[in-house]
Amino acid sequence: MPTAHPSSYPLLQSIGEPADLRRLPRGELKPLADELRNFVLESVSRTGGHLSSNLGTVELTVALHYVFNTPEDRLVWDVGHQTYPHKILTGRRERMATLRQLGGLSGFPMRAESPFDAFGTAHSSTSISAALGMALAAKQKGEDRRAVAIIGDGAMSAGMAFEALNNAGVSDCNLLVILNDNDMSISPPVGALNRYLAQLMSGHFYAAAKNVGKQVLKAAPPLFELAKRFEQHAKGMVVPATLFEQFGFNYIGPIDGHDLDSLIPTLENLRDLTGPQFLHVVTKKGRGYGRAEADPVSYHGPGKFDPAVGLQKATAASAPTFTQVFGQWLCDMAAQDTRLVGITPAMREGSGLVEFEKRFPRRYYDVGIAEQHAVTFAAGLACEGLKPVVAIYSTFLQRAYDQLIHDVALQNLPVVFALDRAGLVGADGATHAGAYDIPFLRCIPNMSIACPSDENQCRGLLSAAYAQNHPVAVRYPRGAGAGVAVQPGLEALPFGKGEIRRAAGLGGKPREPGKGIALLAFGTLLHPALAVAEKLGATVADMRWAKPLDLELLLQVAADHEALVTLEDGAVMGGAGSAVLEALQAAAILKPVLQLGLPDRFIEHGDPVKLMAMQGLDAAGIEKSxxxxxxxxxEKAQAALKLVA
Known part of the structure; x- marks a missing residue:
């Protein structure tokens, strides 16, 4: 069990950078790995973060930094949430207390954070492409260094990984790809490739038989050579060597990814070989912490907890999260309409589909980490009269933009996109922020975008989206909303229509026509807008739809007010405020408009409430702007307020 006292980590305390690690005697690496694992567990239990994946990569991380001359040799981790041991060994141990906090360490590799972070990898399946680019750059520049891609088995389900393998196998460069096979991505892995890789779990028979056979046949050299040649032809039937060798890689493995006595000599041999190499290692998520080993999904990204006790069951929240609202709506709508099918790209838990899978297993599809496939797969289902609902994070839909346009929107297919994690997401930072969905969706013909302001409205807008005969996205943030009670039933809110939420002037007095300010809120910023409007005597419109805009409402508000303010928790450039300006221009209305939203820069990780305040999107910031x-x-409004008082 970890302890906070530094004396508990004497070896780890001596490692300021990997060069210190490489000076250790080989015999001290196992005790170092034990300390590192305990330190990871202690750190994450205090800050929250990714746990299971990092406990599983401890020995692999130690071996890589011991064998390779980092940072001169490039390590590219994929997915990057397995890099806490790497961060600890590369000079960031003392900053682990700031993990995923404002101004602190990122939860993913970040080039700006450390020279040891060769490439930012917060999404999956990019490592082989990036490492190949680094390897070929080294060759072109005449530099003698190695590039290593460490890719999890879940990330191998994405097409991009195989595109890179296909390219790398015919490239003359020193590239090592390490498949970290832990039989786990975030949700349980799926697909034929995963089943193929899973065969290695019974491959111990092959390894044992091969070793015994070699010992017996060494006494008869001609038979031994015959057996070796036969092994080269037969091993493809037992282990997944053939698959990767067909891409042009020299395949080695599988080996135990927790056995330093196997890892280090193997990596040393591969380091000295030329050409594309492929090492297959087997690890276990949650290694060394029994609770995480038994339940790696729950311990994938826990909050703060006591390692001696483990995660506690959550008490009933006063308000459901938007994700939970979606999950309940999906089950209720599926019970009513047998055409509904639910699709997720490996995010069953995060997107709220756990109950749906239990209740409707034949209508639940987890396609793995394959967002492009998820969208076109949904298009195929829609072509045959089914009603697909794709539950996907806003940031991950970016990866399927071509499919969204060509396969869904161009054919005007009725696919519902439930976009979780819209807006800022907090601790996961810029890579996971859903800041761009309104701009990149609203420019696509046939596509509509709903922006619920609270939990109950989310349910009604999901029903409205489902009722349409064209693609619709419903975007909602992470976590709970304003605490509005969710009403049962599946009644749809009016398509493309918003409503006035506050029209009174100061002190409840009627507002003079053509006077004052109107706030047009898209999504959950409605609530700080209402607070500001109480102080300024402003009108507040809950627009609900970024596309189509409620033009009738917009033109009415524009005619009745001297100035407009648009509010959105997405990128202000090209967002809903831009849509308002375009509509006013098309109607030949000249009206001052203040657009408030996320600025034209990437926003770091941290507490989402603080981050929104820093962007001026809390009530105080909105009022100030x-x-x-x-x-x-x-000034006129405040003078009127004094008169009323």
Missing amino acids: IQERFPALV
């Missing part, structure tokens, strides 16, 4: 842009209107 309005005061700065429209001081005369605010």
Whole structure:
């Protein structure tokens, strides 16, 4: 069990950088690995973060930094949430207490954070492509260094990984690909490739038989040579060598990824070989912490917890999360409509499909980490009269943009996209922020975008999206909303229609026509907008739809007010505020508009409430922006407020 006292980590305390690790005697590496594993467990239990994956990569990380001359040799981790041991060994041990916090360490590799982070990898299946680029760059520049891609088995389900293998196998460069085979991505892995890789778990028979046979036949050299030649032809029937050798790689493995006595000599041999190499290692998620080994999904990304006790069952929350609202709606709609099918790209838990899978297993499809396939697969289902609902994070839909346009929207197919994690997501940072969905979706013909402001509205807009005969995205943030009670039933809110939520002037007095400010809120920023409007006597419109805009409502509000303010928790460039400006221009209406949303920069990880305040998107920030842009209107409103008082 880990302890916070530094004396518990004497070896780890001596490692300031990998060069220190490489000076250790080989015999001290196993005790170092034990300390490193305990330190990871202690750190994550105090800060929250990714746990199971990092406990599984401890020995592999030690071996890689021991054998390779990092950072001169490049390590590219995929997915990057398995890099906490790497961060600890590369000079960031003391900063682990700041993990995923504002101004602290990122939960993923970040080039700006350390020279040992060769490539940012917060999404999956990119490592082989990036490492190949680094390997060929080294060759072109005449530099003698190695490039290593460490890719998890779940990430191998994405087409991009195989595109890179196909390219790398015919490239003359020093590239090592390590398949970290832990039989686990985030959700349990799926697909034919995973089943193929899983055969290695019974491959111990092959390895044992091969070793015994060699010992017996060494006494008869001609038979031994015959057996070796036969082995080269037969091993493809037992282990997945043939698959990767057909891509042009020299395949080695599988070997135990927790056995340093196997890992280090193997890596040393591969380091000295030329051409594309492929090493297959077997690891166990949660290694060394029994609770995480038994339940790697729950311990994939836990919050703070006591390692001696483990994760505690969550108490009933006062308000359901948007994800839970979606999951319940999906089950309810599926019970009513047998055409509904649910699709997720390896995010069953994160997207709220656990109950749906239990209740409707024949209508549940986890396609693995393959977002492009998920979208076109949904298109094929829709072509045959089914009603696909793709539950996907906003940031992951970016990976299937071509499919979204050509396979769904161009054919005007009725696919519902439930976009979880819209807006800022907090600790996962810029790579996972759903900041761009409104701009990249609203420019696509046939596509509509709904922006619920609370949990109950989310359910009604999901029903509205499902009722359409064209593609619709419903975007909602991570976590709970304003605490609005969710009503049962599947009644759809009106398509493309918003509503006025506050029209009164100061002190409840009617507002003069053509006077004052109107706030047009898209999504959950409705609630700080209402708070600001109470102070300024402003009108608030809950727009609900970024596309199509409620033009009738917009033109009415524009006619009745001197200035407009648009509010959205997405990128302001090309977002819903831009849509308002375009609509006003098309109607030949000249009206001052203040657009508030996420600025044109990537926003770091941290507490989402603080991050929103830093962007000026809390009530205080919104009020300040309005005061700065429209001081005369605010001054008149405040004068009127004094008169009312």
